[in-house]
Amino acid sequence: MAETVATIRGYSHSLIKSVSASSVNRGVVSPADISMDISKLIQVLGNTPISFHDGVRLTLEISNSY
Known part of the structure; x- marks a missing residue:
């Protein structure tokens, strides 16, 4: 996450x-x-979530607009 x-x-x-x-408590x-396997979610809802990076x-773009 931090690298992204x-x-x-x-x-x-x-x-x-x-x-x-x-090592993290x-x-x-x-x-x-x-x-998690989200294949059933994709199948039921009929859409694919955006990538983690996007x-x-x-x-971050939204938080910059405030």
């Missing part, structure tokens, strides 16, 4: 320190892979 924001904002990726997900135990870009 850095790319969109034009920041250097060298400012980002990568850490493993297991989120307050709950969760599996290593928390990705969603972040649009969000």
